[in-house]
Amino acid sequence: MTTTTDFLDDAAASLGPRGLTRDADLIQPWLTDWRGRFTGSACAMASPASTEELSRLVRLCASHGVPIVPQGGNSGMSGGATPDDSGKALLLSLRRMNTIHEIDVEARRVTCGAGVVLQTLHEAVEDKGLRFPLTLGGKGSATVGGLISTNAGGSQVLRHGSMRALVLGLEAVLADGQVFSMLTPLKKDNRGFDLKQLLIGSEGTMGIVTAATLKLVPAVADRVVIWAGLPSLGAARTLLLHCEDMAGDALEGFEVMPQACLDAVLRHLPDARAPLAGRHAWHVLIEVVADRTSAATLRERCEAMMAEAFDKDLLEDATMSASEAQAEAFWLLRESVAPAERERGPAVQHDISVPVEKMPAFVEATGPMIEAEWPGTEAVAFGHLGDGNVHYHVIAPHVADGLAWQKTDGKAISRRMHDLVTEWGGSISAEHGIGQLKRDELARLGDPVALSMLRAVKHALDPQGLLNPGKLI
Amino acid sequence: MTTTTDFLDDAAASLGPRGLTRDADLIQPWLTDWRGRFTGSACAMASPASTEELSRLVRLCASHGVPIVPQGGNSGMSGGATPDDSGKALLLSLRRMNTIHEIDVEARRVTCGAGVVLQTLHEAVEDKGLRFPLTLGGKGSATVGGLISTNAGGSQVLRHGSMRALVLGLEAVLADGQVFSMLTPLKKDNRGFDLKQLLIGSEGTMGIVTAATLKLVPAVADRVVIWAGLPSLGAARTLLLHCEDMAGDALEGFEVMPQACLDAVLRHLPDARAPLAGRHAWHVLIEVVADRTSAATLRERCEAMMAEAFDKDLLEDATMSASEAQAEAFWLLRESVAPAERERGPAVQHDISVPVEKMPAFVEATGPMIEAEWPGTEAVAFGHLGDGNVHYHVIAPHVADGLAWQKTDGKAISRRMHDLVTEWGGSISAEHGIGQLKRDELARLGDPVALSMLRAVKHALDPQGLLNPGKLI
Structure with a gap:
């Protein structure tokens, strides 16, 4: 395709040799999601070193109609950073934008690039007697940009909230290449609604997060x-x-x-x-x-x-x-x-929430229901009771082919579980996001008014639909 | 105008006698803003009693192309609830939607209609040993809907944040009459970005807030x-x-x-x-x-x-x-x-913020600058240092005609002050909102990328431009 060749030539010239690769060996590890459920392909992988480089690149994509799939640590749970298999998309790694620009000890905040790895961030602020109060299993690979785009949670949400509560300022490249720049936090600012909220939790579909200013708290003594x-x-x-x-x-x-x-x-x-x-x-x-x-x-x-x-x-x-x-x-x-649950054999997992006060009744009502409808299964709930968020696993009965079970009964169980969560006023994705894993379930069960708002805003901000297509909506 | 007559007949039939009035005496007090700076006119005043009634009314407005100006306690500082003087707009009072639906003591939250007055809310939750941690001078008239639409602040923002931090759930009627219904709070929910953020602080331009679930804290002992x-x-x-x-x-x-x-x-x-x-x-x-x-x-x-x-x-x-x-x-x-400052004579007031740590330097640098450029004036800053938000008054020199001074020198001083705040990375509206008072200043000084995002989202959600036209953007 001439357009793609033209685009790639222009992008290579703009980004330089470290900024763009078509080497299949280099790209391949990033084309499959962490849990191994989705594999896609890409026309190239871009790794810009700065917001300016990314802005130029996105303008180029917009003029050539090239879809962009942004990726941080590639440790998401819902396939949100994996391209489709058409090979048309450009895989965009933010991992080179990994500078910690400033740790302001007095104001208790840090400004850093989207590619900074969570564990690196933890260590950098610990050195200053402070703490970034969000942590999760993938901290060795998850990046600040990915954590913001997915509004990540973890085990300290009870007190400190999820990522949304910790983002004080944000910088992002929009679908037309313009840079949204609100890194300097104002504690009070009433010039319209809070635009950065459009970028938190929208999985790279509304803009590409390039840097953030994050809240810090005193170190734990x-x-x-x-x-x-x-x-x-x-x-x-x-x-x-x-x-x-x-x-x-x-x-x-x-x-x-x-x-x-x-x-x-x-x-x-x-x-x-x-x-x-x-x-x-x-x-x-x-x-x-x-x-x-x-x-x-x-x-x-x-x-x-x-x-x-x-x-x-x-x-x-x-x-x-x-x-x-x-x-x-x-x-x-x-x-x-x-990991212990995984050893027990094939299962389907659900990352769900209901209103905090309903969680005990929900678990007590739905576990026996699932076990009765699919005899031999075992429903196991564990997790963050304080957040109304429980990881709900349903373990297969003794079956010869676990994979086949997951694709048949397992899929039916997930549908049933999502129906039940929706009936109870809950969310089919408490913290892992929608990505491609739950996109169709969201379309099936999401509130139609909320979905139409999401789609209207998406179309307004990305009329060509080039930002992370096929994810979320 | 036949369309207006048709519309008013339909609206009257739909809302009943208590729900719509064209009586000039009843409407007149609500056509001038609290500070007496703006006066408009309206074809009628609607006072729906329920979200369903309002939804029907907004559909009617959409089909007749009638603009809507939502109003709570009419105690805003920026003319955000005052219609223009064309007389085409329908003034929409939310004051009848003033039911406190539920106070959940265990979960520490309250669900109530948009028309509930702040002081009423304070008293209702105090009776349960709880506190709604936001208060301000206009608490006897300000309503929950107005406080949310303007993301109100006050004197407890330092610890509890402004309204945005206290809204757990929201219900609103959108420009096409659809009801956005997210009153039941989920502590964790990652089904896309947080849609209710579009309605908080957007001054009724994206939707009309009808009810909310708000966070409560333990009473002060x-x-x-x-x-x-x-x-x-x-x-x-x-x-x-x-x-x-x-x-x-x-x-x-x-x-x-x-x-x-x-x-x-x-x-x-x-x-x-x-x-x-x-x-x-x-x-x-x-x-x-x-x-x-x-x-x-x-x-x-x-x-x-x-x-x-x-x-x-x-x-x-x-x-x-x-x-x-x-x-x-x-x-x-x-x-x-x-009030004491008002006694000192004519002045221009500014409700501004800069990054918290810059506030002392900003006040020290800009006060003498203004006083030197306009000899005889006195620049006085006071307020919420912990939020980087200072009310910055500039008192006129001894002049014969204070009103004339406000319209000439006063206006030039405000422009200068807003230029300075913008240079320092601050906001020309820290807590009072943009309304019609600062709309042109926002257009002049706002970040062009942020403004284009605001306009794109506005157009997507209200393509006819019927929700609170002439405010904010």
Whole structure:
């Protein structure tokens, strides 16, 4: 195709040898998503080094009608950074734009490029006695741009919110190559609605995030991790309210798992010990943190909180981490749930949310329903109760071909689960995003008014439909 | 005009006698803005009682091409709720939609209609031991819908953010009459970008807010108000950082005023006493609050904070409220600055923000500049230092005709001030909004890329341009 050849010649001239490659060996690792569910192809991979280079490139794409698939660490869960298989799209890596421009210790914020890896960011601000309060499993590869485009969550959302709450300023290249530049944060600014919100969570379909100014918080000076055993998920919700009331903003984590999950984890980690002596229907991990101004009274406050919880009969048993090593050991149990579940055999996973207060009733109502409709399956819910966000896995019965099961029964179960979530006023994507994985389910179940707003704004900002086509909408 | 007559007949039939009036006496009070700067006219005033009624009405407007000017308490500062003088627009009062639907004490949130008055909301949630943490001078008339449409601020933004941070769920009628319904809050939801952000701060130009679910916080159990005297605004900024560090989230207010402002207030309030014995270049009001879980140690923590501030030489003098009556007396001084300034004679006012850390340098650089360029004027800055938002008044020299001065020199001063704010990376509207007052200044000084995004989204959501025409953009 002449147009493509012309485009690639122009792009190569504009970006230089490090900025554009057509070498299949170099591109290939980035054409399959992290979970291996989607593979696409691309006419080339561009790696601009600056916003100006990217702006020129996007203008070129716009004039040649070349679709763009932006990509950060390629560790998304929904195929949002994988091109389709037409080979027409340009794969756009933001990974070279990885400069940390400024850490303002007084104002507690950092300005950095979209390609900065989360773990690098953590380490850079820790050196200044500060913390970027968002973390997740993929922190070694996930980039700031990807985290913003997908409004990433993680295990500290309870206190600090998801990425949206942490983005103070933003820079992005729009579909016509213009640069939207709002990196300098104003705490108060009422010149119309907050335009940067269009770019947070829109998965690269409205613009390409190139840099951001992010909120930082004081470093954690000390923490206590509590492990508690409870008779039900409803009891866990009551305990959560008690902890919110007593610990306030110091409460950073409130994670739940059923006994079956813990059993799987203990099989998966032969050296690990169960935190409690007995068995309990549900287990809860509670994290309470303190900065240097509140560290002195942390343990005492946690003890008072738990003593009152015992007095009020809010739990069956509990233990408190006596050291940082024990705190880490408790977290390792929580973080091993997903790999331990994978060892149990083929399953379908759901990343869903319902209103926080409905979560216990939702899990109690829907688990038995799924297990009855698909005999032999096991429905397992675990995760962020404090956010109304539970990872809901349904494990296959003993089947000969797990892959075939996933494509038939598994698919039907997911549809059913998404129907149920929608009936309960929830979201089919709590934190992993829509990407290509759930695009059709969103079209099927999304509120028609919300979808028509999304499409109208998309068409207004990207009339040619060149930004990450086939994702989200 | 037949179309208008047809429209009014249809609207009257649809809304019933309480829902539509053409009585000039009833409409007239709502055609002039609160500050008396803008007066318009309207073909009628509609007061629908429900979202369904409003949806039908907006469909009717869309089919007849009738512009709509939504209005809450009519206490905005920028003429955003006043129609133009063509008489073509329908004035839309949301004041009948004033039901508080639910206060969920456990989940700490309230769902209510757009017409609920702020003070009514405060009282309703106080009855449940909770607090809606946003307050401002117009609380007796400002409505929830107006506060959301203008992303209102006030004196608790430092800790709790402006309206945007408090809106958990939203319902609105769009330009074609469809109802956007996202009242049930999901703490985590990644189905595209957060659509409700389009409606917060867009001044009724993208949709008409009909109801909201708002965040509540625990009631204040105790508070301490500190009054401090300082040598400079830079010193106030250093003291602010110290207080943020020591008090953390308990710091709710940090307001500044120069000695001249305090002098004017003391003339204005003959019964009031100066909090400190001596004179200081700048005065600071600091509010620290506690809920019931932290009230016991509040005073002690404030004393430690101030003792360390004295040790570090961060201030010249300070006093701490010994009672709630004294706390109120300190706040009365702050709240009387605007009326006291008005007594000093004709002036032009500016509601501006710059990045928080630049505020002292901005005030120190620009005040003398304005006073030199317009001899005899006095530039006075006071307000929310912690938010980088200062109300910047420029008082006229002794002139015979204050109104004429405001229209000539005053206008030139405002242009100059807005130029300076823009040069410093700030906003010409920190909290009062654009409305019709600053629309042309926004067009002149706004970032062209941001303005083109605003216009593109506006055109996509309201292609006929019927929602609050002539405001914002």
